Amino acid sequence: DLKDNTIIIVLGASGDLAKKKTFPALFGLYRQGFLPRDTKIVGYARTKMDKAEFEKRTTSYIKGVDENPEVANSLEAFKQTLSYVAGGYEDGESFDNLNAHLESIESHYQTKECNRIFYLALPPSVFIPVTKNIKEHCYVTKGGVNRIIIEKPFGKDLQSARDLLGSVKQYWSEEETFRIDHYLGKEMVKNLLVLRFANVAMGAFWDKNSISNVQITFKEPFGTEGRGGYFDEFGIIRDILQNHLLQVLTILAMERPVSFAAEDIRDEKVKVLRAIPPIEKEDTLLGQYVSANGKPGYLDDDTVPPGSICPTFAATTLFIHNPRWEGVPFILKAGKALNEAKVEVRIQFKDVTQGIFKDIARNELVIRIQPSEAVYLKINAKTPGLRTRAIPTEMDVTYKRRFTEAKIPEAYESLILDALRGDHSNFVRHDELDYAWKIFTPILHWIDGKNGPRPRPSAYPYGSRGPKELTAFIEKYGYKRLADAYFWPVTNMA
Ligand code: BG6
Numbered sequence: 001d002l003k004d005n006t007i008i009i010v011l012g013a014s015g016d017l018a019k020k021k022t023f024p025a026l027f028g029l030y031r032q033g034f035l036p037r038d039t040k041i042v043g044y045a046r047t048k049m050d051k052a053e054f055e056k057r058t059t060s061y062i063k064g065v066d067e068n069p070e071v072a073n074s075l076e077a078f079k080q081t082l083s084y085v086a087g088g089y090e091d092g093e094s095f096d097n098l099n100a101h102l103e104s105i106e107s108h109y110q111t112k113e114c115n116r117i118f119y120l121a122l123p124p125s126v127f128i129p130v131t132k133n134i135k136e137h138c139y140v141t142k143g144g145v146n147r148i149i150i151e152k153p154f155g156k157d158l159q160s161a162r163d164l165l166g167s168v169k170q171y172w173s174e175e176e177t178f179r180i181d182h183y184l185g186k187e188m189v190k191n192l193l194v195l196r197f198a199n200v201a202m203g204a205f206w207d208k209n210s211i212s213n214v215q216i217t218f219k220e221p222f223g224t225e226g227r228g229g230y231f232d233e234f235g236i237i238r239d240i241l242q243n244h245l246l247q248v249l250t251i252l253a254m255e256r257p258v259s260f261a262a263e264d265i266r267d268e269k270v271k272v273l274r275a276i277p278p279i280e281k282e283d284t285l286l287g288q289y290v291s292a293n294g295k296p297g298y299l300d301d302d303t304v305p306p307g308s309i310c311p312t313f314a315a316t317t318l319f320i321h322n323p324r325w326e327g328v329p330f331i332l333k334a335g336k337a338l339n340e341a342k343v344e345v346r347i348q349f350k351d352v353t354q355g356i357f358k359d360i361a362r363n364e365l366v367i368r369i370q371p372s373e374a375v376y377l378k379i380n381a382k383t384p385g386l387r388t389r390a391i392p393t394e395m396d397v398t399y400k401r402r403f404t405e406a407k408i409p410e411a412y413e414s415l416i417l418d419a420l421r422g423d424h425s426n427f428v429r430h431d432e433l434d435y436a437w438k439i440f441t442p443i444l445h446w447i448d449g450k451n452g453p454r455p456r457p458s459a460y461p462y463g464s465r466g467p468k469e470l471t472a473f474i475e476k477y478g479y480k481r482l483a484d485a486y487f488w489p490v491t492n493m494a
Pocket residue numbers: 182220239240343
């Protein structure tokens with residue numbers, strides 16, 4: 001754990017990520033007493049602004065200030081930890097200036113050993129000069145630790161990711177580098193290891209013998225809305241599937257780690273990735289939303305290049321060639337501008353052996369990551385009463401009902417705290433990223449038209465469930481939809 005002599009430097013402090021996620025998370029940690037005492041937070045960006053303007057910008061997304069005097073008070077105290085330095089990203093001189101500011105803060109600390117945590121909330125275009133400049137101009141060498149926290153996009157395909165990460169590696173060791181995938185900080189994703197390995201019952205059915213197919217789904221009810229410039233360059237696969245959903249997959253599928261140590265966990269995740277061959281284009285469905293019900297289509301977003309055929313929806317199916325999972329399809333699906341906000345894992349089990357039951361509903365284990373965290377298992381039970389019929393029902397752990405007092409932390413709070421503690425378990429190791437890119441690069445090149453004509457995504461209306469081909473796509477991999485409010489008539493019992 002870091003002690004009371006730590007500075008967190010947020011580079012890109014005037015940008016969107018810093019404003020929406022980094023600063024609110026830092027404040028959350030501060031308020032709950034999780035930041036080392038006397039921690040100072042320094043913002044750095046190109047924009048020239050005074051302290052008041054900086055405070056206004058960085059605290060604009062903090063919730064509860066108007067309603068709760070206690071939050072307002074802590075926010076005032078939090079502001080005392082903040083300071084801001086303006087400077088460029090490319091020139092060493094600006095970083096000397098930042099370093100002078102950091103040293104002046106550190107001169108007030110009791111000890112000579114000072115820790116610096118650099119959080120890069122920056123666009124990829126300045127990643128390389130910044131990692132170089134902070135190493136050359138702002139790195140503390142008198143004891144203490146230096147760490148950098150970085151976040152996607154880590155390149156656009158295998159080669160560009162290798163180039164980018166290779167450059168960072170010249171200056172920062174793996175030990176010092178924390179690659180964020182914020183899905184790893186989500187409560188329900190962190191729960192997966194406990195759910196799987198602390199329950200003998202779960203372990204017993206967690207394989208190809210019982211499971212027919214697995215879906216990992218990300219749905220957002222809004223479109224790019226002004227973020228089209230970034231999005232169009234990357235597309236939904238790089239934005240969500242290759243990182244967030246693939247990370248969830250590896251934790252679902254990995255073998256039991258030898259311990260909870262970061263390297264033991266990440267070793268097992270890497271083994272899963274290595275057993276997944278590159279995705280085939282036949283196992284891919286692409287979509288792009290179009291205007292509907294007064295909502296704009298993707299191409300109506302002014303920040304999107306005219307005529308773009310960038311996918312805003314994708315479903316891809318992956319297979320894991322190992323003894324536990326051979327033949328089980330893992331379907332990853334993600335889309336913008338869909339009918340609801342939901343991220344969940346749906347594990348569908350095989351049919352009950354025919355004989356006494358025919359066409360009875362399958363079991364499903366659903367792990368809802370957000371909103372409203374829940375784990376529920378769909379089971380068949382006898383309808384209560386004198387008649388014998390089966391009815392699908394569920395065993396349900398909905399967090400709001402079961403853990404009424406619990407405050408679920410924000411993903412970024414949990415991850416920044418891990419980085420302060422030096423725990424890499426919930427960060428992405430360099431080899432994980434390399435294998436993740438190997439799996440996705442061939443279909444990304446196909447979508448980008450590298451080896452032929454670019455595929456056209458199927459149009460789906462804003463606010464719908466996705467492209468019309470989706471139902472057939474999922475069914476192709478064995479998924480059976482359970483009828484809503486399904487009743488099992490006794491006459492169907494063989
Ligand atoms: C980000 C993507 O990584 O995750 C965004 O770039 C997406 O496009 C976001 O909206 C979703 O995160 P969350 O935590 O809201 O599910």
